[in-house]
Amino acid sequence: MKKHSILAFSTIVLLLGAITLITANSKKVYSKTAVNQTPTHKIGDAVEDFNLKNIDGGLVSLSGINADGAIIIFTCNHCPYAKAYESRVVALDKKYKALGYPVVAINPNNIGSNGEDGPDENKISAYEKGFTFPYLKDENQVVTNSFGAKRTPTAFVVKKENGKYILKYAGAIDDNSQSAESATKKYVEMAINELLIGKNVTITNTKSIGCGIMFKNV
Amino acid sequence: MFRLLKNTIIVLFLSVNSLFSQQKAELIKFSDLENLIKTDKNNIYIVNFWATWCGPCIAELPYYQSFYEKNTDKNVKLILVSLDFTNEIEKVNKFLAKKSLKPKVYIMNDTDQNEFINKVSEKWEGTIPATWFVNNKNNKKLFIEKPINELEINKYLNEIF
Numbered sequence: 001m002k003k004h005s006i007l008a009f010s011t012i013v014l015l016l017g018a019i020t021l022i023t024a025n026s027k028k029v030y031s032k033t034a035v036n037q038t039p040t041h042k043i044g045d046a047v048e049d050f051n052l053k054n055i056d057g058g059l060v061s062l063s064g065i066n067a068d069g070a071i072i073i074f075t076c077n078h079c080p081y082a083k084a085y086e087s088r089v090v091a092l093d094k095k096y097k098a099l100g101y102p103v104v105a106i107n108p109n110n111i112g113s114n115g116e117d118g119p120d121e122n123k124i125s126a127y128e129k130g131f132t133f134p135y136l137k138d139e140n141q142v143v144t145n146s147f148g149a150k151r152t153p154t155a156f157v158v159k160k161e162n163g164k165y166i167l168k169y170a171g172a173i174d175d176n177s178q179s180a181e182s183a184t185k186k187y188v189e190m191a192i193n194e195l196l197i198g199k200n201v202t203i204t205n206t207k208s209i210g211c212g213i214m215f216k217n218v
Numbered sequence: 219m220f221r222l223l224k225n226t227i228i229v230l231f232l233s234v235n236s237l238f239s240q241q242k243a244e245l246i247k248f249s250d251l252e253n254l255i256k257t258d259k260n261n262i263y264i265v266n267f268w269a270t271w272c273g274p275c276i277a278e279l280p281y282y283q284s285f286y287e288k289n290t291d292k293n294v295k296l297i298l299v300s301l302d303f304t305n306e307i308e309k310v311n312k313f314l315a316k317k318s319l320k321p322k323v324y325i326m327n328d329t330d331q332n333e334f335i336n337k338v339s340e341k342w343e344g345t346i347p348a349t350w351f352v353n354n355k356n357n358k359k360l361f362i363e364k365p366i367n368e369l370e371i372n373k374y375l376n377e378i379f
Contacts, residue, residue, distance in 0.1 A: 080271050080303065150345055176329040178303045185330075206332040207344045209301050211272065 040148025043204045046164040047156070050143045052106065052136035055123045060104065060134040062158070062165055068100030069159040069195065071188060073173070074149040076109050077125045078116035079211035081177050082152040086129040088173060088180050089153075092188060093133045101157070101192050103133040108144035108152065109214045117214075141215060151210030157191045157201075168195060171206030241319060243300060243310045245327035248334040251299065255352055261295045262378065264371065265350040267326075267338075269301045270313045274365045275347040279317065281368040286321045294375065296321040301346060353378040 041047050051061040062070060073089055075082045093103035109117040119137060126135045138144045147156055147170075157169035169191035174183035191201045246254075255263045266282055268275035279298075286296050298321050302310050307325060314323055328334050335342050338350055339361035351360040351374050358378040366374070 078271075080269075080306075084303070150343055172332060175332060177331065178305070178329060182329065207335040207342070208331045209335070209344050209346065212274065212345045 041146065041156075041167045041170070043167055043170065043201075045167050047158055047167050048143075048146055049165070050138075052138055052143060053119075054134045054136055055119065055126050060136055062104070065102060065104065067097075067102055067160070069157065069168075069192075070165070071096060071101055071103045071192070072147070072156040072158065073103060073105045074108050074144065074147070074152050074154045074156075074213070075105050076107050076117050076152045076211065076213075077121045078109075079152050081208075081210045084177050085153050085173055086125070090130055090132060092173070093131075095189075096192055097132070099192070099196060101195075105131065105133055105135045106138050106143065107135065108138045108141060108149060110141065110216045141213075144213060149213060151208070151212055153210055154208075155188050157188060157195070159195050168201050169204055172208035175206075177208065241314050241323060243307060243314060243323040243325050245304055245307070246299070246324040248326065248328040248337065251297075251324065251326075252337065256354065258295070259354045261293045261354075262375070263350075263352040263354075264294065264296045264375065265338075265352070266296070266298050267301055267346045267348045267350070268298060269346060270306070270310055271302065272346050278347050278365045278367075279319065281366070281371060282321055283317075283319060285368050285371050298323045300325045349374070351375060351378050 047062070049062045051059050051064075054060045062072075071092055075085070075089065077083075089103055089105065096102065107117055107122055111118045115121075122135050122137060125131070149156075153173060155169070155171065155173050156167060158165040159168050160166075169188065171187060173186075173188050174180075175185040175187070176183035185203075187203055187206050190203060194201050251265070255265070264285075266278075268279065270276070282296060282298065289296070298319070300310055300323060302325055304325055304327050310323070310325060313319075326334070331344065335344055338348075339359075341361050342348055342363055345363055347365050348361070348363045349366060349371075351358075351362075353359070356378075360374050360378050362370075362374060
């Protein structure tokens with residue numbers, strides 16, 4: 001009798017163990033698939049901190065900026081749509097850095113696929129256009145993937161809440177790529193202006209044409 | 219006299235021919251593009267969004283050129299809509315001449331991208347090349363946001379028949 005109950009008990013323990021293992025394994029498989037499907041930060045999500053190399057060789061992290069928030073802009077040197085926004089990005093930094101939302105620019109393109117997006121070209125762009133903000137290189141494209149950026153230029157506005165950077169806006173800088181003067185809806189400015197007075201952002205996502213980010217062949 | 223006439227005909231033929239091959243891009247508002255497609259109930263439309271600065275788009279153009287040449291007599295209209303800035307029209311025209319592109323080329327003259335992107339398809343994120351297949355007879359539509367080849371153009375076209 002005692003022998004039987006020990007046997008039954010061990011069987012149950014073994015079964016439970018097996019179930020736990022199977023569940024753990026299937027979970028693992030699931031999360032792996034999710035990673036492959038490129039997780040994209042959604043509005044309201046905390047974005048992961050990053051630590052990327054700036055044009056001056058130093059590393060820049062979101063937490064290291066130590067501001068109320070940030071305007072993260074994926075941009076590059078060769079794309080006409082990105083280039084059309086360069087002076088507008090400089091103006092954004094000028095206006096909003098003092099208000100707690102500095103610009104952080106990131107070049108996401110795989111250097112191997114376009115000669116215009118290497119570190120030297122980043123330095124030249126930054127110098128010629130008078131960038132007043134970090135211009136980082138996302139060498140292994142992990143940050144680009146975590147934001148789900150697909151094109152340049154694309155803007156992300158984050159706000160620090162309880163030590164985390166929460167995504168508040170994702171999309172176009174404004175509604176007129178070709179002409180800054182003709183832009184009527186300045187989405188990034190509208191979002192930050194609302195955040196500055198403690199309001200929720202009204203337009204949280206917009207779409208725009210841009211140059212497809214050149215990803216490394218995995 | 220006969221020789222002169224013959225030469226004149228040849229010259230005329232050549233100039234007319236070069237006029238046709240030297241297609242000039244036209245500007246178009248999205249609403250006009252939409253009307254053009256919607257009001258034509260007899261044809262199926264394939265609208266490819268591209269730009270001279272877009273490498274994968276340029277790589278795809280020969281497939282559209284070839285498709286166009288094989289389907290001119292069918293009820294399929296192919297339109298190439300460039301997303302180059304409107305002030306780059308000369309650059310686009312030079313490109314068309316260099317590549318001898320035959321399908322009709324427009325340059326999008328609409329700045330509110332967030333609006334027209336969603337009107338083409340809610341699925342369109344904004345990347346090009348992108349291609350829109352529209353069949354007005356049965357209201358079937360298809361939107362593809364990736365480079366495609368000639369086989370795929372035909373495959374997607376079959377899907378909306």
